[in-house]
Amino acid sequence: MVIEWLAVWGLGQATAFVFKPILEDLARDAAKGVAGDYIKSCFKRVFSALSAEPLAKAMGQALKELLEQIQDELLDHDIDQNELRDWTPDVKQFLQQDSVKEALGDAFASTDPRLDPGRFAQGWQAITSRHKLPDGFSWERVVKRVSRKIKEIRDQSSELRAVFESQALGEIVTVIRQVPGLPPGFDLGVYRSAVLERYANLNF
Numbered sequence: 001m002v003i004e005w006l007a008v009w010g011l012g013q014a015t016a017f018v019f020k021p022i023l024e025d026l027a028r029d030a031a032k033g034v035a036g037d038y039i040k041s042c043f044k045r046v047f048s049a050l051s052a053e054p055l056a057k058a059m060g061q062a063l064k065e066l067l068e069q070i071q072d073e074l075l076d077h078d079i080d081q082n083e084l085r086d087w088t089p090d091v092k093q094f095l096q097q098d099s100v101k102e103a104l105g106d107a108f109a110s111t112d113p114r115l116d117p118g119r120f121a122q123g124w125q126a127i128t129s130r131h132k133l134p135d136g137f138s139w140e141r142v143v144k145r146v147s148r149k150i151k152e153i154r155d156q157s158s159e160l161r162a163v164f165e166s167q168a169l170g171e172i173v174t175v176i177r178q179v180p181g182l183p184p185g186f187d188l189g190v191y192r193s194a195v196l197e198r199y200a201n202l203n204f
Contacts, residue, residue: 005056009023009063018081019071023067038059043108055108061153062108066146073137077134094127102119107150108150114143
């Protein structure tokens with residue numbers, strides 16, 4: 001099942017991807033059942049057993065993109081492949097930060113998938129790192145590319161759209177039910193139609 005998740009996330013067997021072990025650990029977590037603890041912690045209340053598969057697929061693809069962009073940014077600042085392997089524990093610790101997980105989950109749940117580079121910089125600052133990010137390392141560059149990937153994932157997945165549309169409708173219903181003074185069984189749709197009919201021709 002680990003191999004299947006890696007394939008779904010777009011990671012083949014033969015790859016020079018330095019941070020592949022991090023994704024392998026996440027795939028093992030996902031393979032435990034109901035997509036794993038990491039995916040659940042990213043999506044929180046949006047997550048359910050019914051939505052587990054599309055959410056796990058989407059988040060895995062986003063994480064792969066994020067890790068690739070971090071790797072490319074470090075390589076662009078003259079950190080070679082062998083040295084980069086020593087960064088793996090730091091990057092793994094970085095992904096576990098709440099600010100990072102929340103930012104990724106919010107990008108899928110929000111109407112605007114653009115990520116805030118500040119939340120990722122905050123995540124890196126929170127870890128006990130053995131390495132200092134090189135001068136010129138840009139979280140803005142990294143998250144701009146990851147944001148584009150998340151938008152692409154969202155646009156291409158009808159399952160994912162259905163999950164968040166269902167969540168939004170559920171939240172609307174909950175809010176309406178909390179409005180004081182509405183009698184039990186109040187039909188908002190009928191009320192809306194009546195208001196539109198009654199006041200459609202008002203002259204302002």
